[in-house]
Amino acid sequence: MIEVENLVKTFGDVTAVDGISFRVRKGEIFGFLGPNGAGKTTTINILVGLSLPTSGTVRIAGLDVTKHPIEIRKRIGIAAQDAYFDHHLNIEDNLFYHGLLYGLPRRELKRRVDTALRWSNLERYRNKKFHQLSGGMQRRLIVARAMLSDPEILLLDEPTTGLDPQTRRQVWKFIKDLKVAGKTVLLTTHYMEEADLLCDRIAIIDHGRIIACGTPDELKKMQAKNIVVDIKLRREIAGNQIERELNGIPGVSYVKIEDSRIRIGVAEEATVEAVLRSVITTNGICELNIVRPTLDDVFLHLTGKEIR
Amino acid sequence: MSLRLIKAVLAVWEREMYEYLINLHINALRLAIEPLLFIFIFGMGLGRRVVIGDVDYLYFLAPGILFMVVVNNSYMTISMRLMIARDWDKTLITALSAPVKPFEIILGYVLAGITQALAACTIFLVLMIYFLGIPFGSVSRVLLLIIATAAFFSSLGVMIAVVLDNPHHLMVITSIVVLPMSFFCGIFIPVSDLPGWSQPIIEAIPLTVAVESARAFALGSGNPGIWQSLAYIMAFTIAVFIAALYLFKRKLII
Numbered sequence: 119m120i121e122v123e124n125l126v127k128t129f130g131d132v133t134a135v136d137g138i139s140f141r142v143r144k145g146e147i148f149g150f151l152g153p154n155g156a157g158k159t160t161t162i163n164i165l166v167g168l169s170l171p172t173s174g175t176v177r178i179a180g181l182d183v184t185k186h187p188i189e190i191r192k193r194i195g196i197a198a199q200d201a202y203f204d205h206h207l208n209i210e211d212n213l214f215y216h217g218l219l220y221g222l223p224r225r226e227l228k229r230r231v232d233t234a235l236r237w238s239n240l241e242r243y244r245n246k247k248f249h250q251l252s253g254g255m256q257r258r259l260i261v262a263r264a265m266l267s268d269p270e271i272l273l274l275d276e277p278t279t280g281l282d283p284q285t286r287r288q289v290w291k292f293i294k295d296l297k298v299a300g301k302t303v304l305l306t307t308h309y310m311e312e313a314d315l316l317c318d319r320i321a322i323i324d325h326g327r328i329i330a331c332g333t334p335d336e337l338k339k340m341q342a343k344n345i346v347v348d349i350k351l352r353r354e355i356a357g358n359q360i361e362r363e364l365n366g367i368p369g370v371s372y373v374k375i376e377d378s379r380i381r382i383g384v385a386e387e388a389t390v391e392a393v394l395r396s397v398i399t400t401n402g403i404c405e406l407n408i409v410r411p412t413l414d415d416v417f418l419h420l421t422g423k424e425i426r
Numbered sequence: 427m428s429l430r431l432i433k434a435v436l437a438v439w440e441r442e443m444y445e446y447l448i449n450l451h452i453n454a455l456r457l458a459i460e461p462l463l464f465i466f467i468f469g470m471g472l473g474r475r476v477v478i479g480d481v482d483y484l485y486f487l488a489p490g491i492l493f494m495v496v497v498n499n500s501y502m503t504i505s506m507r508l509m510i511a512r513d514w515d516k517t518l519i520t521a522l523s524a525p526v527k528p529f530e531i532i533l534g535y536v537l538a539g540i541t542q543a544l545a546a547c548t549i550f551l552v553l554m555i556y557f558l559g560i561p562f563g564s565v566s567r568v569l570l571l572i573i574a575t576a577a578f579f580s581s582l583g584v585m586i587a588v589v590l591d592n593p594h595h596l597m598v599i600t601s602i603v604v605l606p607m608s609f610f611c612g613i614f615i616p617v618s619d620l621p622g623w624s625q626p627i628i629e630a631i632p633l634t635v636a637v638e639s640a641r642a643f644a645l646g647s648g649n650p651g652i653w654q655s656l657a658y659i660m661a662f663t664i665a666v667f668i669a670a671l672y673l674f675k676r677k678l679i680i
């Protein structure tokens with residue numbers, strides 16, 4: 119459904135997207151997982167023709183995005199990261215005038231606006247302005263607007279960023295409904311658990327490159343031979359002395375320290391012993407777990423840094 | 427022209443008109459009071475003492491103020507609306523992610539500018555003709571001049587709003603470029619009273635062409651050649667429209 123090949127986008131001397139290739143199949147939820155500035159939004163903008171590629175090709179439903187932007191936009195609904203609504207109009211009017219741009223007949227459009235409001239559970243707020251809604255309501259409305267033209271493909275740019283866990287779960291339910299309705303979804307996120315839970319396949323993107331791509335299980339399996347040692351110490355760790363020490367042990371792939379907790383990825387069992395010895399001599403251990411890698415660990419291992 | 431194109435243009439136009447109508451009380455205040463003030467102060471107050479040629483100043487002034495109404499209801503509103511649509515409401519980006527081309531968006535805005543100018547001018551003309559008994563000659567020809575001039579100034583509004591990044595800059599440009607235009611382009615004083623060297627430049631500005639043609643109709647002085655004037659203004663309009671389109675694409679599709 120979406121085919122991207124060797125896509126490059128530069129802004130002056132900044133390379134936002136650095137030669138990425140991926141395919142999104144019909145009916146799947148494809149996740150773009152990456153930290154701030156990874157190039158997620160830039161890629162999405164290129165997919166809808168809001169931004170022109172520096173090089174590479176993008177085809178959607180077989181059509182080249184630079185040659186047929188209008189045909190492509192008829193098939194795409196986009197929920198932009200910084201999506202806006204017109205502050206002077208209430209949300210119902212906003213939806214109506216957005217739908218009008220798609221050339222929908224008025225009666226049909228009115229019906230769809232009603233459906234969108236019902237579906238996003240905002241019927242009671244139809245006369246309110248966008249900025250009078252809560253963050254979660256706004257997000258639902260933005261996705262509902264993207265659905266208005268009944269597109270085959272939905273691009274959701276960080277649909278849950280900044281939401282509380284409960285509201286996030288609501289939006290997740292919402293996105294799962296899209297899949298049930300047969301839509302192809304490309305979504306971007308910073309959240310590992312979100313990608314893990316929602317996506318059929320994930321591309322991990324950093325510095326404009328895809329550094330891994332696969333189903334959540336495949337990605338975790340890539341790390342299966344890795345062992346993650348999760349230690350809680352008696353007291354907080356002072357400075358990064360311990361971090362340097364641990365990184366110096368051969369076989370340690372990454373170290374992440376958070377207050378009195380250390381998470382260490384190691385490549386083989388023999389290293390575990392060295393790691394433990396090093397930690398015990400300097401700090402007392404009060405809790406120890408050896409765990410299966412999560413997507414967080416995959417990301418840490420691949421990029422050497424944390425996603426958030 | 428495809429059906430989709432027409433629908434897209436009308437969708438942009440309709441949305442603008444809808445916003446215009448829900449704020450009609452504000453628009454009406456701003457847009458009706460200002461020209462009427464000029465008519466009362468300059469035309470009926472000061473103007474009683476002034477005669478230009480052998481014409482009452484009020485009769486001289488009214489066709490000029492008519493085009494001030496055009497500028498206020500095309501350039502002023504459209505440039506402001508476009509800047510809001512780009513920077514505040516992001517309506518432009520939202521529209522561009524729908525199957526709509528930049529050309530269609532700009533045309534929708536220009537049509538909205540023309541409609542708004544026509545509405546304001548109609549009210550102004552009715553007040554002038556029926557209440558003050560000021561002659562305007564052939565109203566249908568004046569309306570054609572209004573449409574062409576509004577098209578020019580709406581396109582100019584789009585172009586300037588797209589180029590500038592900041593509403594303050596827009597206000598500055600408006601007060602140093604557009605306001606002086608209304609003073610020099612024959613609205614308040616005949617161009618022939620200006621310094622000789624400036625006259626050819628002023629005469630070349632579409633606004634002057636429109637004002638002088640309309641005034642010639644109103645005062646029945648000579649045949650201004652309506653089709654030449656219209657063609658001249660439209661040529662400028664097309665040039666500015668194309669420039670606006672080019673700049674719009676360059677600025678918004680990055």
Ligand SMILES: Nc1ncnc2c1ncn2[C@@H]1O[C@H](COP(=O)(O)OP(=O)(O)OP(=O)(O)O)[C@@H](O)[C@H]1O
Nearest residue numbers: 129132134152153154155156157158159160161680
């Ligand atoms: N219009 C622009 N002009 C210049 N640089 C830009 C522009 N848009 C994006 N960039 C740069 O491109 C890089 C990628 O940005 P992008 O917005 O695609 O990241 P992202 O993955 O969406 O990040 P986030 O998670 O913060 O939304 C960044 O370094 C950014 O500074």
Ligand SMILES: [Mg+2]
Nearest residue numbers: 158159160199
């Ligand atoms: Mg982004």
